[in-house]
Amino acid sequence: MKRSLNTLVTLALATLSLPCLADDEQIRKAVNSMFGVQDAVREINKLPYGDLHEVVLSDGQVVYSDGRGKYLIQGSLIDVEKRLDVTEKRENDRARLNFAELPLNQAIKQVRGNGKRILVTFEDVNCGYCKKLAADLKDLKDATIYTFMIAILAADSEVKAKNIWCAPDRAKAWNDWMVDGKQPAAAKCDDPIKKNLELANKYRIRGTPAIYLSDGTRAGGGYIPLDKIDAALTRVEAAKK
Numbered sequence: 001m002k003r004s005l006n007t008l009v010t011l012a013l014a015t016l017s018l019p020c021l022a023d024d025e026q027i028r029k030a031v032n033s034m035f036g037v038q039d040a041v042r043e044i045n046k047l048p049y050g051d052l053h054e055v056v057l058s059d060g061q062v063v064y065s066d067g068r069g070k071y072l073i074q075g076s077l078i079d080v081e082k083r084l085d086v087t088e089k090r091e092n093d094r095a096r097l098n099f100a101e102l103p104l105n106q107a108i109k110q111v112r113g114n115g116k117r118i119l120v121t122f123e124d125v126n127c128g129y130c131k132k133l134a135a136d137l138k139d140l141k142d143a144t145i146y147t148f149m150i151a152i153l154a155a156d157s158e159v160k161a162k163n164i165w166c167a168p169d170r171a172k173a174w175n176d177w178m179v180d181g182k183q184p185a186a187a188k189c190d191d192p193i194k195k196n197l198e199l200a201n202k203y204r205i206r207g208t209p210a211i212y213l214s215d216g217t218r219a220g221g222g223y224i225p226l227d228k229i230d231a232a233l234t235r236v237e238a239a240k241k
Contacts (some may be wrong), residue, residue, distance in 0.1 A: 023067040027053055030069025047086075049077070054090065060204045062087060066085060095204050097216040103199070104146050106192035108170045113142035117233040118132055118214035120146045122200050124153045125160040125177060127208040129223035134178035136226040143233060147174065148196045150208065155161070165191045 024044045032040045044065075045054040051067045064073040077086040097120065107120070119140070123130040135147060149159035149165065160177065166171035166187035176182040200210070211219040211229065219232045 023053065026066050026067070027055060027069035031057075031065070031072070034072075041094070043179060047077075049079075049086075052077075053070060056094075060206070062091070091204070092218075095218055097203060097212050097218075099212075099214055099216050102146075103192070103195070106199070107146035107148045107198055108164075108174050110137075110145045110147070110171045111143075111175075112137075112140050112145070115142065115144040117143040117237055118146070119143055119229065119233060120148070120212040120214075122150055122196070122205050122208060122210040124147045124150055124157050124208045125164065126154040128156050130209045131178045131213075133209050133223055136229075138175070138179065139226060140230065148199065149193060150197045150200045150205070151193055152197070152200075152208065161193045162189075162191045163187050165189070165193065 008026055023046070027044055028041045032038055034040075040058055042056045042058050042060070044056070046052075047054055047064075053065045053067060054070070055065050057061050057063065064077060065071065076088065078084070079086050099118075099120075104119065119135070119137075121130075123133070149161040151161055160183075163184035163186055164170060164173045164177060166189035169186055173184045177184050207222060209223055211224065213236045215231055215236050217236075219229060
């Protein structure tokens with residue numbers, strides 16, 4: 001009996017993928033054994049550089065391995081011919097937000113002017129540079145700001161964030177604390193603070209403030225002054241036209 005072309009193609013693809021799957025399993029087993037846990041590896045990606053595999057650990061750190069998991073390399077991978085820092089590029093790609101999938105209902109929303117330009121931030125209520133950013137953003141024109149509060153800096157970060165979220169006017173409570181230093185009143189409600197931290201971990205956000213534009217790119221590696229934020233927002237809007 002003749003097999004259909006689709007069946008043969010499916011079988012061929014499955015056969016071709018077996019070595020890759022075997023490599024992944026072997027690498028995962030080796031790395032888990034080295035760290036003494038069963039979930040040390042978040043993902044494994046075969047790279048187009050010989051037998052090299054990119055291994056993303058559960059904490060977001062990236063290392064490289066051969067196909068058998070016998071050797072691990074830590075550091076930046078450089079494509080000499082292209083003069084490209086492969087590690088940095090892939091880090092940036094992974095950190096890029098999928099804006100369409102962001103749970104914006106978990107963020108404090110503030111509208112400035114016509115609100116046309118979009119800015120997304122991840123901030124801790126005890127972050128000094130976040131407070132500086134909050135003061136700057138009061139002067140931002142024609143933009144909508146979505147702030148995801150995450151608790152990573154101090155023991156009371158989560159408590160303060162919950163109090164701000166559960167306030168009658170979240171945006172006011174946020175600015176009262178971040179700009180004017182007025183403590184938020186104690187309050188209770190369903191809050192997204194833990195979910196926001198999970199979201200931050202997904203996008204490998206390790207510090208605050210983390211500032212993103214509507215095209216998913218990150219606007220710098222931390223606090224940046226208002227003029228640079230304004231220029232970045234304008235650039236993104238111009239690219240849409």
